[in-house]
Amino acid sequence: xxxxxxxxxxxxxxxxxxxxxxxxxxxxxxxxxxxxxxxxxxxxxxxxxxxxxxxxxxxxxxxxxxxxxxxxxxxxxxxxxxxxxxxxxxxxxxxxxxxxxxxxxxxxxxxxxxxxxxxxxxxxxxxxxxxxxxxxxxxxxxxxxxxxxxxxxxxxxxxxxxxxxxxxxxxxxxxxxxxxxxxxxxxxxxxxxxxxxxxxxxxxxxxxxxxxxxxxxxxxxxxxxxxxxxxxxxxxxxxxxxxxxxxxxxxxxxxxxxxxxxxxxxxxxxxxxxxxxxxxxxxxxxxxxxxxxxxxxxxxxxxxxxxxxxxxxxxxxxxxxxxxxxxxxxxxxxxxxxxxxxxxxxxxxxxxxxxxxxxxxxxxxxxxxxxxxxxxxxxxxxxxxxxxxxxxxxxxxxxxxxxxxxxxxxxxxxxxxxxxxxxxxxxxxxxxxxxxxxxxxxxxxxxxxxxxxxxxxxxxxxxxxxxxxxxxxxxxxxxxxxxxxxxxxxxxxxx
Numbered sequence: 254x255x256x257x258x259x260x261x262x263x264x265x266x267x268x269x270x271x272x273x274x275x276x277x278x279x280x281x282x283x284x285x286x287x288x289x290x291x292x293x294x295x296x297x298x299x300x301x302x303x304x305x306x307x308x309x310x311x312x313x314x315x316x317x318x319x320x321x322x323x324x325x326x327x328x329x330x331x332x333x334x335x336x337x338x339x340x341x342x343x344x345x346x347x348x349x350x351x352x353x354x355x356x357x358x359x360x361x362x363x364x365x366x367x368x369x370x371x372x373x374x375x376x377x378x379x380x381x382x383x384x385x386x387x388x389x390x391x392x393x394x395x396x397x398x399x400x401x402x403x404x405x406x407x408x409x410x411x412x413x414x415x416x417x418x419x420x421x422x423x424x425x426x427x428x429x430x431x432x433x434x435x436x437x438x439x440x441x442x443x444x445x446x447x448x449x450x451x452x453x454x455x456x457x458x459x460x461x462x463x464x465x466x467x468x469x470x471x472x473x474x475x476x477x478x479x480x481x482x483x484x485x486x487x488x489x490x491x492x493x494x495x496x497x498x499x500x501x502x503x504x505x506x507x508x509x510x511x512x513x514x515x516x517x518x519x520x521x522x523x524x525x526x527x528x529x530x531x532x533x534x535x536x537x538x539x540x541x542x543x544x545x546x547x548x549x550x551x552x553x554x555x556x557x558x559x560x561x562x563x564x565x566x567x568x569x570x571x572x573x574x575x576x577x578x579x580x581x582x583x584x585x586x587x588x589x590x591x592x593x594x595x596x597x598x599x600x601x602x603x604x605x606x607x608x609x610x611x612x613x614x615x616x617x618x619x620x621x622x623x624x625x626x627x628x629x630x631x632x633x634x635x636x637x638x639x640x641x642x643x644x645x646x647x648x649x650x651x652x653x654x655x656x657x658x659x660x661x662x663x664x665x666x667x668x669x670x671x672x673x674x675x676x677x678x679x680x681x682x683x684x685x686x687x688x689x690x691x692x693x694x695x696x697x698x699x700x701x702x703x704x705x706x707x708x709x710x711x712x713x714x715x716x717x718x719x720x721x722x723x724x725x726x727x728x729x730x731x732x733x734x735x736x737x738x739x740x741x742x743x744x745x746x747x748x
Contacts, residue, residue, distance in 0.1 A: 255283070255287065255291065259281065259283075259291075260291045260294075262281065263277055263281060263283075263288055263291040263292050264291060264292060264294070266280065266281075266292070267292035267293070274288050274289045274292055275288075277292055308359070310350075310351035310352075310355055311351065311355055311356070311359050314343055314347060314349060315359070317343070317347065318339055318343075318356075318359065318360065318363065319363060321334050321339060321342075322334065322360070322363055322364065322367065323367075326367075334360075336356060336357040336360040336361065337353070337357070339356055339360055340353045340356040340357070343356065380410075380411035380412045380495070381412065381553075382410075382412045382413070382549040382550045382552070382553045383410075383412075383444055383445050383446070383550055383552075383553025383554055384410070384411070384412065384444060384445065384446045384447075384448075385408050385409065385410050385444035385446070385447045385448070386408070386409050386410075386411065386447065386448040386449075386493040386495055386496035387406070387407070387408050387409075387433065387447055387448070387449050387493075387496060388406075388407055388449075388450065388493065388496045388497060388500055389404050389405070389406055389407070389424050389429075389452070389500075390404070390405050390407060390500035390501075390503065390504060391403075391404060391405075392404075392405055392504050392508045393508075393511055394508075394511060394512050394513065394514040394520065395511045395512070395513050395514060395653075395654040396513075396514040398630060398632075398654055398655060398656075398687045398688075399629060399630060400511070400629075400630060401514060403420055403421075403422060403514070403520070404420065404421045404422065404423060404424055404428065405418055405419075405420050405421075405500070405503060405504070405508075405524065406418065406419050406420075406421055406428075406429065406432035406433065406436065407496055407499050407500050407503055408433065408436045408440075408444075408447075408496075409495050409496040409499040410444070410547070410550045411495040412546070412549065412550055413536070413543055413546035413547045413549065413550045414495075414536055414537065414543050414546070415532060415543055415546070415547045415550060416499045416502075416503065416528055416531070417436040417439045417440050417525075417528055418436070418503055418507075418524045418525070418527075418528050419431075419432040419433075419435040419436050419439075419521060419524070419525075420432075420517070420520050420521055420524055421603065422517075422603075422604075422623045423623060424452070424454060425454060425603075426454040426455075426468060426470050426471070426564070426566065427470075427564050427565060427566065427601060427602060427603035428454075428603045429452070429454040429455070430454075430470065430471070430474050430562070430564035430603075431564055431603040431604075433474070434561060434562055434564070435521070437478065437557060438557070438561070439525060439528075440551065440554065441551065441554070441557070442551065442554025442555055442556060442557060443478045443479065443480050443554055443555040443556075443557060444480060444553075444554060444555075445480065445481060445553060445554070445555060446480070446481045446483060447480055447481070447482055447483065448483050448484075448485065448492070448493045448496075449482060449483070449484050449485070449493075450484070450485050450493065451465070451484055451485070451487060454468065454471065455467060455468060455471040455482070455484075456468070456484065459487065465484055467482075470564060470566060473562070474562055474564065477558060477562045478555070478557075478558065478562065479555055479558075480555065503524075503527075503528075506527075506531070507524060507527040507528070507531075509650075510650030510653065511650050511654065512524075513653070513654065517604070531543070532544040532547060563602075564602070564603065565600050565601055565602045566600075566601050567598055567599070567600055567601070568598070568599045568601065569596055569597070569598055569599070570596070570597055570598075570599055571594065571595070571596050571597075572587055572591050572592070572593050572594060572595050572596075572597060573593060574593045574594075575588075575593070576588035576589070576590075576591070576593055578597065578599070578608075580599060580606065580622065581622060582622075583622035585606070585608070585617075585619055585622075587608065587616060587617060590608075590616050590617060591608075591610070591616055595610075596611060597609065597610060597611075597616060598610070598611065598613070601621070602621065603621070604620065604621055605618055605619065605620055605621055606618070606619050606620075606621055606622075630651060630654070632651075632678075632679075632682040632687065633679050633680075633682040633683050635649070635651045636663075636675050636676075636678045636679035636682060637679045639652075639663075639675050640672060640675045640676055640679060643668055643671045643672050643675060644668070646663055646664050646671065646675075647664060652664070655687065655691075656687070656688075656691040658691050658694045658695050659678075659687065659690060659691050659694060662674055662678075662694050663675060663678060673703060674703065677703040677706070677707070678690070681707070681710060684710075685710050685713075689710060689713055690710065692713065693706060693709045693710050693713060694706070696709075697709060
C-alpha cells in the first residue's frame with residue numbers, strides 16, 4: 254500500500270493535471286492497476302475493520318479452557334484454576350505443545366471478559382415529582398468551646414434537587430419522626446412516596462422474602478400522614494443515591510464553618526434558612542432555578558393533616574429506695590413525689606420525659622438526658638498554628654467559637670502584638686481553661702501586658718484551690734473555744 258502523500262499525488266495528477274492512468278503509472282513508478290485504484294477512488298473515508306486475532310496454538314483448546322473457567326465460578330476461590338494449573342492440565346491431558354506464557358495470556362484475557370460480563374450496570378433513574386428520599390448524617394457543632402456531635406435529617410426530592418433538613422440530637426425513633434414532621438411542615442405537605450434505608454427507628458427486622466417488620470410508632474406515623482414508605486435492599490444505599498449525595502452536600506456547604514450551638518431552635522432555624530437559600534441556585538443539569546422546579550414537586554404533595562403527630566413511646570420503671578428512677582444511663586430524682594417501690598410510666602418524647610403515675614397523672618417533666626458527646630478542641634495547637642500565620646486569625650472558624658473577649662484579644666490589629674498574644678494563649682491553654690482566660694480578660698485592663706495577665710491567671714487558679722470557709726455545726730452550743738493569750742500573759746506577769 255502506498256503512503257498517503259503518494260495516494261494524494263496520484264489523485265492530483267488525475268484531477269488537476271488530467272493525466273491518463275498509464276501516464277500516472279509511468280510518472281509515479283507504480284503498476285497501472287495501483288494507479289487506477291487511487292486515481293479513480295471517490296471515497297476517502299478511513300475504515301476501521303474489526304481486527305481478527307489468530308490463535309493457531311490456543312485455538313483448539315479455547316473451549317476447554319473456557320469451560321474450566323466457567324465451572325470455577327461455582328467453586329470456592331481457593332479451589333479455582335490458576336493459569337499455571339491450566340497449563341499443566343493441558344500438557345498432561347491434551348498433549349498441549351504451546352508455551353506457558355501463551356496459556357497465561359489467554360487465561361488473563363478470558364477472565365477479564367468474564368468479569369466484564371458479570372459487572373453490574375446501572376441506569377439513570379427518572380424520579381416522578383413528589384417522591385422523596387430520607388437519610389441521617391452526622392456533623393459537628395460548637396458548644397461552649399467544644400465540638401459536639403449532632404445529627405441532621407435530610408429529606409431530598411430527586412426530581413427538583415430540593416432538600417429540607419432538620420437537626421436532631423440523636424437518631425432514635427422519636428427524633429426521626431419529629432425531624433420528618435418538621436420537614437413536612439417546612440415544605441407545606443407530605444410526599445406521596447418516600448424511600449428509606451433499613452434504619453432501626455423504622456424497621457424491627459427483615460423477613461426471609463424481604464418483607465419488613467416495622468415499628469409500631471413508624472406505622473402510626475405513616476398512617477397519620479397517609480404516605481407510602483419504600484425501603485432499599487440491605488447494603489444498597491445507592492438505591493437512594495440522591496439523598497446520600499445531598500447529605501454530603503449539606504455538611505460541606507451548610508455546616509462549614511462549624512455552626513455554633515446556642516440552642517436547638519437557633520440551630521434548626523440556621524439550617525432551614527440555608528436550605529431555603531440553596532433553592533435559589535440553578536439546577537446542576539436543567540439550568541433552571543431549583544425553586545421553580547420545586548413547584549412541580551409541591552403540586553404532588555399530600556395535604557397536611559389537621560393535627561400534627563406527636564411521636565412518643567411509653568415505658569415503665571420502678572422507683573428505687575433512694576426515690577430515683579434510671580433512664581438511658583441517667584438518674585432522675587423523684588424524692589417526695591412518689592414513694593419508693595412504686596411503678597411509674599415514662600412518656601418519652603424527643604426532647605423531654607414526662608413521668609406519670611399508673612393512673613396517668615403527671616408527676617414531673619424533665620428534659621431528655623442526651624449524652625451530648627463532646628470533644629475537646631486542642632486550643633494550644635490551634636493558637637500555635639495561628640502563630641505561624643497570624644494574618645489568618647480573622648478567617649479561623651475556631652476563633653469564632655471563642656468568647657468575644659478572647660476573640661478581641663487575639664485579633665488585635667498590631668501584628669507584632671498579635672503574635673505575642675497568640676503565643677501567650679497557646680501557653681495559657683495548656684494550664685487554664687478558656688472560661689478562666691475569658692474571666693481574667695474581662696476584668697483586666699485593655700493595656701495589661703502578657704506578664705500581668707499570666708499573674709492574674711495564677712491568682713485565679715490559686716484562689717480556686719483554697720477551700721472556702723465553713724462553719725462547724727456538730728458541737729453542742731457553748732463548747733466552741735476561742736483562742737486567746739490573755740490568761741497566759743497574766744500567769745507570766747505580763748500586762
